[in-house]
Amino acid sequence: MTSPLLGFAARAGRAAAVLLLVAVTALALPHLMPGSPAVAALGVTATPEQITAFEAGLGLDRNVLAATADWIGAALHGDLGHSLANGAAVTTELANRIPVTLELFVAAQLVALAIAVPVALVSAWRPGGAVDRIATAGAFGWLAVPGFVLGLLLIWLTAVQLRILPATGWTPFTEDPVENLRHLVLPALTLGLPEAAVFTRTLRGQLLDTLDRTHIAAARSRGMGTVRLLLRRALRPSSLPLVTLIGIGIGTSLGGSVLVESLFAVPGVGTLAAGAINGRDFPVIQAVMVVCAAGVVLATLTVDLLYRTLDPRIAHGHR
Amino acid sequence: MKRHRQALSAAALATVVALGASACSASDDAVAGGAAQGGDGPAVDGGTLKVGLDRPFTRLDPADGTLTQMPVMILANALYDPLMVNDDNGAVKPYLAKSFTPNGDATVWTLQLREGVTFSDGKPLDGQAVVDHVKRLAKPETKCTCAVDAGTIGAMAVNGPTEVAFTLKSPNAAFPSLFTRSLGYVSEAPVGDAPAIGSGPYTVESVQPGVSVTVTRNPAYWGARAHADKVVYRVLPDSDSRYQSLRSGDADVAWVETPAQLKQAAGDGLRTATGPSSTSTILFNTKVAPFDDPRVRQAVQYAIDRDSVEKIAYLGQGRVSDGPIGSASAYRAASTYPARDVAKARALLAEAGHPDLSFEFLADSRPEGQQRATVIQQLLGEAGIRMTIKPLDPAGTATALTQRQFQVMDFITSMFGDTDTALNSLFPAEGPYNFTGYRNPAVDRAIADGRAALDPAKRAAAYNEASKAILADAPMLFLTENQAGFAASAKVGGLPDLSKRTVVNLSPATLWVKR
Numbered sequence: 001m002t003s004p005l006l007g008f009a010a011r012a013g014r015a016a017a018v019l020l021l022v023a024v025t026a027l028a029l030p031h032l033m034p035g036s037p038a039v040a041a042l043g044v045t046a047t048p049e050q051i052t053a054f055e056a057g058l059g060l061d062r063n064v065l066a067a068t069a070d071w072i073g074a075a076l077h078g079d080l081g082h083s084l085a086n087g088a089a090v091t092t093e094l095a096n097r098i099p100v101t102l103e104l105f106v107a108a109q110l111v112a113l114a115i116a117v118p119v120a121l122v123s124a125w126r127p128g129g130a131v132d133r134i135a136t137a138g139a140f141g142w143l144a145v146p147g148f149v150l151g152l153l154l155i156w157l158t159a160v161q162l163r164i165l166p167a168t169g170w171t172p173f174t175e176d177p178v179e180n181l182r183h184l185v186l187p188a189l190t191l192g193l194p195e196a197a198v199f200t201r202t203l204r205g206q207l208l209d210t211l212d213r214t215h216i217a218a219a220r221s222r223g224m225g226t227v228r229l230l231l232r233r234a235l236r237p238s239s240l241p242l243v244t245l246i247g248i249g250i251g252t253s254l255g256g257s258v259l260v261e262s263l264f265a266v267p268g269v270g271t272l273a274a275g276a277i278n279g280r281d282f283p284v285i286q287a288v289m290v291v292c293a294a295g296v297v298l299a300t301l302t303v304d305l306l307y308r309t310l311d312p313r314i315a316h317g318h319r
Numbered sequence: 320m321k322r323h324r325q326a327l328s329a330a331a332l333a334t335v336v337a338l339g340a341s342a343c344s345a346s347d348d349a350v351a352g353g354a355a356q357g358g359d360g361p362a363v364d365g366g367t368l369k370v371g372l373d374r375p376f377t378r379l380d381p382a383d384g385t386l387t388q389m390p391v392m393i394l395a396n397a398l399y400d401p402l403m404v405n406d407d408n409g410a411v412k413p414y415l416a417k418s419f420t421p422n423g424d425a426t427v428w429t430l431q432l433r434e435g436v437t438f439s440d441g442k443p444l445d446g447q448a449v450v451d452h453v454k455r456l457a458k459p460e461t462k463c464t465c466a467v468d469a470g471t472i473g474a475m476a477v478n479g480p481t482e483v484a485f486t487l488k489s490p491n492a493a494f495p496s497l498f499t500r501s502l503g504y505v506s507e508a509p510v511g512d513a514p515a516i517g518s519g520p521y522t523v524e525s526v527q528p529g530v531s532v533t534v535t536r537n538p539a540y541w542g543a544r545a546h547a548d549k550v551v552y553r554v555l556p557d558s559d560s561r562y563q564s565l566r567s568g569d570a571d572v573a574w575v576e577t578p579a580q581l582k583q584a585a586g587d588g589l590r591t592a593t594g595p596s597s598t599s600t601i602l603f604n605t606k607v608a609p610f611d612d613p614r615v616r617q618a619v620q621y622a623i624d625r626d627s628v629e630k631i632a633y634l635g636q637g638r639v640s641d642g643p644i645g646s647a648s649a650y651r652a653a654s655t656y657p658a659r660d661v662a663k664a665r666a667l668l669a670e671a672g673h674p675d676l677s678f679e680f681l682a683d684s685r686p687e688g689q690q691r692a693t694v695i696q697q698l699l700g701e702a703g704i705r706m707t708i709k710p711l712d713p714a715g716t717a718t719a720l721t722q723r724q725f726q727v728m729d730f731i732t733s734m735f736g737d738t739d740t741a742l743n744s745l746f747p748a749e750g751p752y753n754f755t756g757y758r759n760p761a762v763d764r765a766i767a768d769g770r771a772a773l774d775p776a777k778r779a780a781a782y783n784e785a786s787k788a789i790l791a792d793a794p795m796l797f798l799t800e801n802q803a804g805f806a807a808s809a810k811v812g813g814l815p816d817l818s819k820r821t822v823v824n825l826s827p828a829t830l831w832v833k834r
Contacts, residue, residue, distance in 0.1 A: 039717045046721075086377040086528050087512070096527075152559055159567035167567040168371075168560050169553055170530075265555045267530040274556075275375050275529060280714040 011304060015297040020072075022293040026286040027068040030060050058084070058282065071286070081283035085275075090287045093272060098291070100170065101261070101268035104191065105253050107184050109246055111192025116199030116242075121230050123200070124207035135204070139197035151190040151263045158186065168265040187264040191257065195249065199242055206238035240310055247303035250295050359812035359833070366832040368547040368811070370394070371555040371564055371573030375529035379514030381504035382456050382463040389596060389733055389823050390574035392500075393805070394552050396826040397534050399504035399517035400542075402430070402449070403495045405822035409648045409738055411496045415444070415505065415518070417481070419498070425490040425773050432481040436541045438507055439522045446477040452505045465501040467751045490771035492778060493739030499822070520545040520828035530554055534827075545828035546813065562806070565589055571811050571832060572825075576803035577687060578634040584806050593804030594820035595647055598640050598735045599628070599691065601796040602720075602728045606756035609678075610726060614671040616793040619727075621657060621664035622702035623695060629799045632691040640735075640797035642786045643746070647821045648738045650779040655787050656797065664702040677705035681719055682729040684710035691798075692729060720754045730754070730795070736821035742766050742782060746789055757794035 038054040039046060046054075059067045074081070080090040123132035142150075159167035165186055171179035210216065211234055219233050261270035269288060276284035373390045377383050379398065386395045400415040413419060417431040436444040455461055457469035471494075474486040487494065497503075506515040514523045518541065521534035531553045536545050555561035555573065562580050564570040566587055575581060575591065584591050601619075603610040610616055625639040638646060641654035668674050682692035692708045699706050706727075711719060719725045734741040734752070744752040747763045762785045769781030789795070804823045807814050812831045817823050 039714075039721050088528060148557075148559075152563065155560060155563045155567070159569065160563055163567060167564040167569045168555050169564075169569060263557045263560045265553060265557075265560070267527065271556070272529075278713050 011301055015301060018297055019290065019293055023072055023075075023286075023290050024064065024068050026289040027071055028064045029285060029289075030058065030280075030282045031064065075287075075290070080287040083276075083284050084281045085279050085284075090283050093284065094269070094287060094291055097267060097269045097272050100172075100266060101253075101257055101270060103173070103184065104187055104257060104261070104266060104268060105250065107188035108191035108195060108253070109249065111188050112195035112199050113242075115193070115196035116203055117235070119196075120200045120203035120207055121235065123204045124211060124234075125226065125230060127208060132204075135200055139200050142194050142197040145194070147190055147194065147259050148263055150193060151186070151260060154186050154189055155264075168263075170264075170266050183264075183266075187260050187266055190260050190263070191253065195245075199245065202241050202245060203238060206241055207234055210234045210238045236310065240307060243303055243306050243310065247299040248296075250299040359814075359831075362546055362812060363831045363833055364544070364546050365548050366834065367549040367551055368827055368830055368832055369569065369571045370550060370552045370827065371561045371570035372552050373558070373561065373574040374556060375554045376532070377528065378509075379523060379526060379532065380509050381452075381501045381506050381515060381517075382461045382465075384464045384501075387500040387504065389803070390576075393572070393574075393825045393827055394532065395504055396519065396824070397521040397550055397828070398514065398519040398523065399506055400436075400519050401500070402432075402498040402503035402505065405496075405499050405736065405820065405824060407647075407819035409645065409650075409736065409821045411493075411499060411737075413495075415503070416495075416498070419495040421492065421494070421773060423773075425492045425494065425771060426487050428485045428487070428494050429478075430483045430485065432483075433541075434481055436518055437539060438516050438518050439537045439539060440507070440516050441539060442507065443480070444505055444518045445480045446483040448507070449483050449505055450475045450477055451508070453502055455508050456501055463501055465497075468497040468502055471497075492770060492773045493737075493743075496737055496739055499737075499824075520826070521550060524549070543828070546831035547827065550827045565806055565808055568808060568810075570808075572805050572807045572827075572830065574804070575806040576801070578632070578636045578801075580806070581636050581802055582634050588809055589806045590809065590811070590814055591804060591806045592814045592817045592823075592825065593802040594817040594823045595637065595645065595800040596736055596803045596821055596823045597731055597733045597801045598645065599632075599798040599801060600640070600730045600732065601695070601798065602725070602730045602755050603794055603796075604723055604725055604727070604756060605758075605794050606723060607726070609671070609673050609676065612671050612673075613792055614667045615673055615676065616796075617657075617791075618664040618667040618671070618673075618676070618702070619699065619704065620793045620796050621660045621667065622699050622704060623796065623798070624659040624698055625656075625798050627698060628691065628694050631694045632687065633799055633801055637799045637801040640800045642790050642797050643735060643742055643795075644738050644782060644786050645735045645821055646800055647819055648735075649775065650738050650782045652779070652783045652786075655790055657790070661702045664704075668702075668704070675703065675705070677707070678726045680706050680708050680727050680729065681711045681716070681725045682708050683716070683731065684712050688729060688731075723754065723756060728754075731801075733822070735800075738782060739770065742785060743770055745795070746785065755794040757789075757792065759788055759792055762788045762792075 038051040055061060078091055080094065082089055083093065119131070119135045123135045126132060155167045158165040166183055170183050173180040216229065216233055219229055257268060257270035258274050261268045262274050272284060273288045276288065370393055372394065374385060376385050376391055376394065379386065381387060381395065381399055385391055402414065402416045403411050403419065404414045406412045415433060415436065417433050419428060419430050421428050430449065432446060432449065438444055453469055453472065453475065456463040457466050459466065471488055471491060472485050473488045476484045478484055485494070504517065506517045509515040514526065520537055520540045520542065522537045524533045524535045526532040531551065533549060533551045535549050553570070555564055555570065558577050558580070561570065561573050562575065565573050566589070575584065581591060581593065603616050605611055629635065629637055629639050641656045644651050668676050680692055680695070682688045689708070689710060696706045696708060719728060734744065743766055744750050746757055747753065747766055748758040765781045765785035765788070769778045769785065772778040772781060804817055805825055810833045812833050813829045815825070815829065
C-alpha cells in the first residue's frame with residue numbers, strides 16, 4: 001500500500017506540472033492568437049514604432065520559456081502584471097473579482113443541490129412514478145434551454161413582469177447583504193438550474209444502484225423508516241459522483257459564468273475574462289487562465305481527499 | 320479678389336460660429352442636442368439617474384478612446400465640457416468655446432473661451448489649460464487616438480486668459496470639428512490612477528473600473544445646475560439584459576442600437592432619442608486581387624440591393640446610404656449611387672475574368688452582424704458570387720483593418736457623422752484610416768480642396784466631386800444609415816430630440832427623474 005503522504009506528494013507534483021503547462025500555454029497566447037494586443041491597446045492610428053515598443057514591453061520579442069520563467073517568478077511574489085487596458089494591477093483586479101465569482105458558484109451549487117437531492121431521492125424511491133416521470137422530462141427540458149435564454153426568461157418574469165428582483169447589477173455583500181442576495185438570485189438560478197438537471201439524473205441513477213444493494217434490504221427488513229433509510233443509508237454512498245461533478249464544475253463554471261456574468265452585469269472573473277479577450281488584454285487573460293487552472297487543480301485534489309472521507313474503502317485501497 | 324472672397328467667407332463663418340455661442344448658453348441643452356421632446360412637465364431637481372453603458376470604460380480621462388465613443392459620451396459629458404459640440408445636420412457649434420474663427424486661408428484659428436470657467440478643483444480653465452490639454456493628448460505615451468488630429472497643429476499660442484491661436488500645418492476649414500471629442504474635453508492631467516479633472520456638471524464620487532462609476536453634482540459648476548443629484552453608471556454589456564433593465568427600472572437611460580429593440584421600444588413604454596449615427600459599409604482590400612480591379616468591386620456593388628439589407632437586417636429602422644456624404648450632412652447633393660443591376664454585375668465579372676467570383680467576408684460576430692452578412696451573401700448569390708462568412712471579434716477586427724488582412728470586410732462606423740473627418744480620414748492615399756488602400760489622386764485633390772475651402776458651398780462642391788469618384792471606384796460600398804441612441808424609461812424627463820444628429824451626444828445634466 002502506498003503511503004498517504006507519498007500519494008499526496010505525487011498528486012501535488014502532477015498538479016504543479018499541469019499548472020506549469022498552463023502557464024507556458026498562457027504566455028504563448030499572444031504569439032498564437034489572432035489580433036494584435038498593440039493595435040487593440042493603442043488604436044488603429046498607432047505607428048509601427050509605437051507597436052514595436054509596445055510589443056517589446058509585453059515581452060513579445062522574447063522567448064516564450066524565458067518569459068514564462070519571469071512571469072512565474074513575479075507571480076510567486078504576487079505580481080501578475082498590469083492590465084493593458086487601464087494599467088491596473090492584475091492581482092488586485094482578480095482579488096476583487098474572485099470572491100464575486102466564488103459566491104455565485106457556491107450559490108449555484110446550493111440551488112442545484114437543493115433541487116437535485118430531494119427530487120432524485122423521491123424519483124429513485126418510486127422509479128417510473130409521477131415525480132420520476134416529471135423530473136426526467138423536466139431535466140431534459142432544462143438541459144435543452146441555453147443559459148442565456150434561461151437568464152433572459154428569468155429577467156423577463158421576475159424583473160420586468162413581477163418586479164420582485166433586479167434585472168442586472170451587483171451589490172457587494174459587505175455593502176448591503178440583502179441587496180447582495182437579491183442580485184444573486186437570478187444569476188445563481190441561471191447557473192444552478194441546468195446543473196440541478198445534471199445532478200438529479202446522476203444522483204437518481206446512483207441511488208437506484210445503491211437501493212438494490214443488500215445492506216439496504218437488510219435495513220428495510222429491520223424496519224428502518226423510508227426517510228431515514230434514504231438519508232442515512234442510501235444518500236451518502238450515492239453522493240460520490242456529485243462531489244466529482246461539483247469539483248469539475250469549478251473549472252467549467254468559468255465558461256458558464258462568462259455568459260451569466262455578462263448577462264447580469266456581475267463584476268466577477270467571467271466579465272473580466274470576456275473584456276480581456278475582446279480587448280486582447282493578454283496579462284489579464286494569462287492570469288485568469290492560470291488562476292482558473294489552479295482552481296481546478298485545487299478542486300481536484302480536494303475531491304480526492306473528500307472521496308477518502310466519504311468512502312473510507314478508497315483510503316484503504318479496497319475500491 | 321480671391322483673398323477678399325476668402326476673407327468674406329472667413330467672416331461669415333466666424334459670424335456663424337460666434338452666433339452659435341450666443342444662441343447656446345451653457346444653461347441649455349447644447350451638449351444634449353435639440354429641444355426636449357416635450358410632454359415632460361416642469362423639470363425636477365434631485366434624485367439619482369441610473370445609466371446603463373454598453374461597454375466598459377477603462378480610464379476616466381478624455382485621452383481614453385472608449386470614453387469619447389458615442390455610447391459613453393453620456394459619461395464624458397458629466398465630467399468634461401467640450402469646446403465644440405456637434406449640432407443638427409452635421410454642423411459644429413461652440414460650447415465651452417465662445418467662438419472659433421479662422422484667418423483668410425484657414426491656417427490659423429483663434430479660439431475664444433468663455434470667461435470665468437473653472438475646473439471642478441477651482442483652477443481656471445483658461446487658454447493655457449487648453450494648450451496643456453492638447454499637448455498632453457498629442458504625446459504618444461498618452462495613447463490618444465486623437466494624436467493624429469493634434470499632429471495637424473503646427474503651433475499654439477496663448478494670447479491672453481481666454482484666447483488661443485492655433486497655427487496649422489495645412490489649411491483646414493473644418494478644424495473646430497476636431498474639438499468635439501477628446502481634444503475638446505479640456506482636462507487637467509490625471510495624477511496616478513485618479514480620474515482626469517474636468518469642468519463638467521458632475522464630479523466623480525466613486526469608481527470601479529470596468530464596472531460602475533457614480534458622479535455627484537459639481538457644486539462649483541460654472542454653468543446651469545444639473546437636475547439629478549447623482550448619476551450612477553453601470554456597465555451592462557449584454558444588449559438584451561440592458562434593454563430589460565430599462566423595462567424593469569434598474570436603469571433609467573441606456574444605449575440602444577439593436578433594430579428589434581428600437582422597433583419595440585415604444586410598445587414597451589420606453590422613449591428613444593436616436594439619430595442616423597452609424598453607417599453600414601463594406602470595405603474591399605484594393606491592394607490584392609481580385610479586388611484591385613475596380614470592375615470586380617463594381618460588380619459586387621451592382622449585385623447588392625441596399626433596400627433589402629435595410630428592410631431585413633435593420634427592420635426598416637434606418638435608410639439606405641447613398642455614399643460618404645450622409646443624408647443629414649449639409650454638404651449632401653443628389654445621389655449618384657448605382658441602382659441594383661444583377662445582369663451588369665455578371666457582365667462586369669465576366670469582363671474582369673472572374674465569372675465565378677468567390678471570396679471571404681469578415682463580419683461582425685454579433686447576431687446583427689451575422690444577419691447582415693447572410694442577407695448580403697444571399698443577394699450576391701443571385702449574381703453567381705459565392706461569399707463565405709467569417710465572424711470576427713472586436714480585437715480581430717482592429718487587426719484585420721490596420722494590417723489589411725482581409726479581402727472584403729463588414730465595417731460599421733460612426734465616422735460619416737462628420738463628413739469632413741470621414742472624407743479626410745478614410746479615402747486620401749495617406750489618410751490615417753485608409754483601410755482599403757484606395758488611391759485616386761483626383762479624389763485626394765478634391766478632398767484637400769474641400770478641407771481648405773472656408774466657403775461652405777465650395778467645400779460642398781469639392782466633397783461631392785470626391786464622393787462621385789469614390790462611388791464610381793467603389794473601394795467601399797455604402798449600405799445603410801442606421802439609427803442608434805438612447806432609450807429611456809417613462810420617468811425620465813428632458814430627453815432631447817436627436818433625430819437630426821449624425822453624432823448622438825447626450826448630457827446627463829439635462830435629464831431629470833420624475834417623482
